[in-house]
Amino acid sequence: MAYRLYYWPTIQGRGEFVRLALEAAGADYEDAGRTPGGPDFGAVSRVLFSGEPGPPAFAPPVLDVGGHLIAQTANILLYLGAHHGLAPDGELDRLWVHQLQLTIADWVGEIHDTHHPVGVQLYYEDQKPEALRRAEGFREHRLPKFLGYFERVLADSAASGWLAGDACTYADLSLFQVVEGLRYAFPRAMAREEADTPHVTRLHGRVAELPGIAAYLASGRRIPFNEDGIFRHYPELEG
Amino acid sequence: MAYRLYYWPTIQGRGEFVRLALEAAGADYEDAGRTPGGPDFGAVSRVLFSGEPGPPAFAPPVLDVGGHLIAQTANILLYLGAHHGLAPDGELDRLWVHQLQLTIADWVGEIHDTHHPVGVQLYYEDQKPEALRRAEGFREHRLPKFLGYFERVLADSAASGWLAGDACTYADLSLFQVVEGLRYAFPRAMAREEADTPHVTRLHGRVAELPGIAAYLASGRRIPFNEDGIFRHYPELEG
Numbered sequence: 028m029a030y031r032l033y034y035w036p037t038i039q040g041r042g043e044f045v046r047l048a049l050e051a052a053g054a055d056y057e058d059a060g061r062t063p064g065g066p067d068f069g070a071v072s073r074v075l076f077s078g079e080p081g082p083p084a085f086a087p088p089v090l091d092v093g094g095h096l097i098a099q100t101a102n103i104l105l106y107l108g109a110h111h112g113l114a115p116d117g118e119l120d121r122l123w124v125h126q127l128q129l130t131i132a133d134w135v136g137e138i139h140d141t142h143h144p145v146g147v148q149l150y151y152e153d154q155k156p157e158a159l160r161r162a163e164g165f166r167e168h169r170l171p172k173f174l175g176y177f178e179r180v181l182a183d184s185a186a187s188g189w190l191a192g193d194a195c196t197y198a199d200l201s202l203f204q205v206v207e208g209l210r211y212a213f214p215r216a217m218a219r220e221e222a223d224t225p226h227v228t229r230l231h232g233r234v235a236e237l238p239g240i241a242a243y244l245a246s247g248r249r250i251p252f253n254e255d256g257i258f259r260h261y262p263e264l265e266g
Numbered sequence: 267m268a269y270r271l272y273y274w275p276t277i278q279g280r281g282e283f284v285r286l287a288l289e290a291a292g293a294d295y296e297d298a299g300r301t302p303g304g305p306d307f308g309a310v311s312r313v314l315f316s317g318e319p320g321p322p323a324f325a326p327p328v329l330d331v332g333g334h335l336i337a338q339t340a341n342i343l344l345y346l347g348a349h350h351g352l353a354p355d356g357e358l359d360r361l362w363v364h365q366l367q368l369t370i371a372d373w374v375g376e377i378h379d380t381h382h383p384v385g386v387q388l389y390y391e392d393q394k395p396e397a398l399r400r401a402e403g404f405r406e407h408r409l410p411k412f413l414g415y416f417e418r419v420l421a422d423s424a425a426s427g428w429l430a431g432d433a434c435t436y437a438d439l440s441l442f443q444v445v446e447g448l449r450y451a452f453p454r455a456m457a458r459e460e461a462d463t464p465h466v467t468r469l470h471g472r473v474a475e476l477p478g479i480a481a482y483l484a485s486g487r488r489i490p491f492n493e494d495g496i497f498r499h500y501p502e503l504e505g
Contacts, residue, residue, distance in 0.1 A: 083422075085369045085415050095358050099368040101340075102361055109357075118348075119334050122341055129338040130324045136375055144383045144396065146403035157383065157396045164385035176324050183322075 029055040031091035033074045036060030036067060038256035039208075039249075041100045041135070042088040047200040048104055050243035052111035058248075059091075101128045104197040113197045124191045127180070127198040131205060134173045138208070139257045141165045141264060151254075151261070162264035166216045170209070174224045177202055181226035188226075188233060195237065202227070203234035208258030215265055268294040270330035272313045275299030275306060277495035278447070278488075280339045280374070281327040286439040287343055289482040291350035297487075298330075340367045343436040352436045363430045366419065366437040370444060373412045377447070378496045380404045380503060390493075390500070401503035405455045409448070413463045416441055420465035427465075427472060434476065441466070442473035447497030454504055 030049065034042030036058070049056045060070040071087045074096065084098030090106070097103050105125055108114030114124050144161040145154040180190055187193040190202065206227060210217045221228050234240055243249055252258055269288065273281030275297070288295045299309040310326045313335065323337030329345070336342050344364055347353030353363050383400040384393040419429055426432040429441065445466060449456045460467050473479055482488055491497055 083415070083418060084365070085372075085412075092358075097358075097361055097365065099365045102365045102368055105364070106357075106361055118345075119331075119336075122336055122345055125344070126323070126336065126338045126341045129341055133324075133375075136372075140379070140383075144379075145399045146407065148403055148407045154399075157399070160384045160393075160396070164387055168385065168387045173324075176322070179322060 029057055031057045031059050033059045033071050033089040033091070034087045035071060037250065037253075039204075039252065039258070040088075040256050043204055043250075044100050044197075044201050045088050045090060045103050045107070046248075047204055047240065047243070048107045048111070048113055048197050050248075051195070051200055051237055051239040052107065052113060053239050054107070054111060101125065101132050104128055104201070108197045113195070113200070115192045115194075115196070120192060124196045124198050127177075127190055128201055130173075130176070131198065131201045134169075134205060135257060137165060137169055137173075138205075138212070141212075142259050142261060151259070155263070158261075158264060163266060166213060166266055170213070170216055171220055171223075174220050174227060178224040178227050181230055185226065188229065190230070195234070199230060199234055200240070203231050203240075206231040208252065211252040212258040212260050213265060214260075268296055270296045270298050272298045272310050272328040272330070273326045274310060276489065276492075278443075278491065278497070279327075279495050282443055282489075283339050283436075283440050284327050284329060284342050284346070285487075286443055286479065286482070287346045287350070287352055287436050289487075290434070290439055290476055290478040291346065291352060292478050293346070293350060340364065340371050343367055343440070347436045352434070352439070354431045354433075354435070359431060363435045363437050366416075366429055367440055369412075369415070370437065370440045373408075373444060374496060376404060376408050376412075377444075377451070380451075381498050381500060390498075394502070397500075397503060402505060405452060405505055409452070409455055410459055410462075413459050413466060417463040417466050420469055424465065427468065429469070434473070438469060438473055439479070442470050442479075445470040447491065450491040451497040451499050452504060453499075 032042065032045060032049070034040065060067050074089055075084055075087070084096060086098070088100060088103060089096050089098045090103045092106065097106055108124065114121050141162040142151045142158050143154065144157040151158065184190065189195055190198050235244065254260070271281065271284060271288070273279065273284070299306050313328055314323055314326070323335060325337070327339055327342060328335050328337045329342045331345065336345055347363065353360050380401040381390045381397050382393065383396040390397065423429065428434055429437050474483065493499070
């Protein structure tokens with residue numbers, strides 16, 4: 028069965044966490060908004076407002092699984108993890124991986140808000156003074172706190188080098204993506220912080236070398252980072 | 267087996283979503299920070315920094331389940347839902363409930379940020395101009411959007427009156443809590459918006475009448491809303 032992913036066709040955004048899991052698993056999927064003729068921006072709204080098939084979703088990404096829609100990034104990964112060997116088998120082990128993913132989701136929300144501290148209904152240009160303050164707090168306080176947490180988790184499981192258990196899970200893929208995005212958005216702060224988080228840096232490199240991920244990153248399917256996504260490089264937010 | 271909940275002892279906060287599930291289920295639990303001698307603010311940090319038992323967590327709430335720690339509110343509810351009849355049995359049905367919970371989590375994050383748009387490392391008093399802008403956008407755009415979404419979900423399942431399937435799930439309990447909190451924080455905006463969301467209002471009333479919840483709300487265990495939690499009433503943010 029082929030999956031069908033509904034997400035914005037010109038950004039990595041939250042959809043990228045799903046794309047990475049699908050690519051790592053070698054799953055058969057279609058990226059509905061990206062057609063041979065170019066980006067189809069209507070695909071997302073058609074699925075959000077049709078109510079068919081399945082129940083509605085608040086926002087993309089949405090994954091069509093044999094006619095049933097699943098939304099919320101971490102929730103989609105919960106499903107894919109169980110069906111594609113990207114999560115352990117036991118209930119408590121699965122909850123641990125999901126806990127890591129939800130912590131990453133909180134981090135991603137804070138990264139997004141460095142350029143949108145007032146609200147998603149406004150452009151970045153309309154909230155620049157607030158963004159300067161929020162980005163400073165993020166660089167100085169939140170970035171080291173989140174990175175340090177994942178460094179500690181990885182140090183605890185240093186024998187395997189993965190976040191949980193002895194195999195790669197969707198949380199590892201997601202941590203890779205956050206490191207990628209942060210290196211793009213805050214290169215100076217990341218260079219400084221990564222000096223203290225060698226396990227995180229090593230995990231990033233290891234995920235990049237997974238066969239499915241390496242092939243994906245080298246392909247045209249990987250959309251470059253840009254200033255419409257979650258991870259944006261605005262020099263003025265670098266401090 | 268008695269659960270042990272680690273959360274800040276003087277606020278509802280994110281821990282309240284867990285408390286409501288435990289109370290609705292009639293589960294045996296101890297609220298570790300709330301002792302007969304008064305609030306123990308150290309309980310949370312002891313569990314976060316001990317690393318024992320079980321793996322570390324980034325932030326509270328944390329639930330000790332027979333010596334194993336589970337964190338992240340929605341993740342704890344995923345566990346409690348499965349073990350206490352607060353979620354349906356089928357995989358896709360459970361994911362739907364979890365999707366609703368994660369959407370509520372996003373909403374709660376936005377509510378929190380109405381008074382903390384610059385960052386959690388600063389007091390509200392140090393980010394008031396930014397909070398005025400963020401709260402305005404929340405009242406005008408995000409509040410009707412989230413409420414309207416849940417109204418639509420409830421209208422789709424009007425036959426049962428619950429968000430998912432034919433029984434109360436943890437997502438219903440959480441939606442109740444968000445309505446309670448918003449009525450406290452933004453009473454004028456909520457009175458206006460709830461006029462258009464009768465299914466949401468009815469769901470709120472129905473949860474309040476569940477035996478476990480009614481008993482809890484009438485007890486001293488329910489901490490009143492205050493200006494240290496997520497839902498804060500600041501008249502200046504009402505517009």
